[in-house]
Amino acid sequence: VEVISAWEPHSSYSNIIWTTFNSPNSRIERVAHAWRLFLAALRSKSQSIHFHDIDFAPFAFLLKLCTNKKIIYDCHENYPEEIIFGKPWIRKELRHLTASIVDFFEKFFIRFYDRVIVVVPSTAHKFLPITKKVTIIRNLSVYEPNKDLSHQKNILYTGTVSENYGGNYILQLAEKIKEQQLELKILVFDKFDETYKDFFIQQVQQKGLPIQIRGRFRRNEILQVMSLGSVGLSFSLDTPSN
Numbered sequence: 609v610e611v612i613s614a615w616e617p618h619s620s621y622s623n624i625i626w627t628t629f630n631s632p633n634s635r636i637e638r639v640a641h642a643w644r645l646f647l648a649a650l651r652s653k654s655q656s657i658h659f660h661d662i663d664f665a666p667f668a669f670l671l672k673l674c675t676n677k678k679i680i681y682d683c684h685e686n687y688p689e690e691i692i693f694g695k696p697w698i699r700k701e702l703r704h705l706t707a708s709i710v711d712f713f714e715k716f717f718i719r720f721y722d723r724v725i726v727v728v729p730s731t732a733h734k735f736l737p738i739t740k741k742v743t744i745i746r747n748l749s750v751y752e753p754n755k756d757l758s759h760q761k762n763i764l765y766t767g768t769v770s771e772n773y774g775g776n777y778i779l780q781l782a783e784k785i786k787e788q789q790l791e792l793k794i795l796v797f798d799k800f801d802e803t804y805k806d807f808f809i810q811q812v813q814q815k816g817l818p819i820q821i822r823g824r825f826r827r828n829e830i831l832q833v834m835s836l837g838s839v840g841l842s843f844s845l846d847t848p849s850n
Contacts, residue, residue, distance in 0.1 A: 612648045614641070627652075642667055649677075656680060656722075662687050662714065669717045678722040684747060686731060687714060694772045696803045757835050763794045764837035766825075770801030774843025775808055781841075782817035794819045795836055 610625040617626035627648045632641040646667035649657050656678035659668055668679050688707040691698060698706055715738050718724050724739060726732050727747040735742050769775045778794060785792050798821060800808065812819045825833050834840075 610652050610654050612645055612652065638663055646670065650674065658682060660684065662710070665714060665717045669720055672720050679720070680723045680725065681718060681721045682725045683731060683735075684727050686734075687711075694770075696771070696801065754831060757831060759834070759838045760836050761792065762837040763792060763839045763841060764833070765794065765796045765841040766799075766833065767842070768799050768801060769796050769808060770804045772801070772845065774841070774845055775801075775804055777843055778819065778841070779808070779811050779817065782812070782819050783815065785818050786816070792818060794841075795822055796820075797822050797833075798824050 609623070610627060612627045614629050614631040615626075617628060629641060629644055629648075632638040642661075642663050645664060649667075649671055654677070657668060657671055658680040659665075660682045662683075662685070665681070668681065671677055672679050688711040691707040691710060692703045695703070715735075718735060718739050721739070722741065724735055724742045725745050726735065726742060727745065729744060732742050732744050763781075765774075765778055767773055769778070778796065782794055785794070796819060809821070811817065812821070
C-alpha cells in the first residue's frame with residue numbers, strides 16, 4: 609500500500625510506503641499538485657489507484673489509458689450542487705456554467721473507472737444510469753462516549769464556518785447570549801470558508817460577541833476538544849446541497 613498525498617507520514621504504519629508533497633496554497637498550485645500526484649501514481653507499483661478529489665479525475669482517466677491499474681473513484685460530494693450553493697468564491701454568473709462542465713466531465717470519466725464508491729443513495733442514483741459499478745459505503749463515524757470526561761460551560765461548533773454551513777446562525781446565537789448576559793462562550797475552530805472568514809471575524813470584533821476562535825485540531829485531540837464545552841452545535845440548513 610502506498611499513500612501519495614500532502615499528508616505527513618504516519619509512523620504507526622511502517623508497512624505503508626509514503627510519497628508526500630507540500631500542500632498547494634492556491635488553486636493554480638492545485639493543478640501542478642495534481643500533475644505531481646499523477647506522475648507518482650504512474651511510477652507506483654500498486655495495482656489499483658483509489659482517489660477522492662475530483663481535481664484528480666482527468667488524471668485518473670489518463671492513468672487508466674496509460675496503465676492496467678484499476679481506478680476507484682471515492683465520491684463524497686455532489687460536486688455540481690456544491691459549486692452552485694457551496695463555493696462562494698466562484699462568481700455567481702459563472703457557477704451554473706462551471707457546475708454543468710464539471711457534471712459533464714465527471715459523468716464522462718466514470719465510464720472508464722473500475723469502481724465508483726459513494727456515501728449516499730442520491731449520488732448512486734445519479735451515476736447508475738452511466739455505470740453499474742457503483743457501491744454505497746456510508747461514511748458514518750462510530751463514537752464511544754467517555755462518561756468520565758469533564759466538560760466546561762461552553763458551546764462548541766467544530767464544523768466548517770461558512771454561510772452555507774450556518775455561520776450566520778452562530779453569530780445570531782452569540783448576539784442572544786450577549787443580550788441575555790449569559791456566562792457562555794461559543795468556541796469555533798479555524799475551519800473557515802475563505803470568503804466568509806473576514807466577515808465573521810469582523811462581526812465578532814465589532815459587536816463584541818462571545819465567540820472564541822481556536823486553531824484546528826487533530827483526530828487524537830477530539831476528546832480534549834469535547835471537554836471544552838457542554839453543548840454541541842450542528843446545522844442542517846435547507847439548501848439543495850444539504
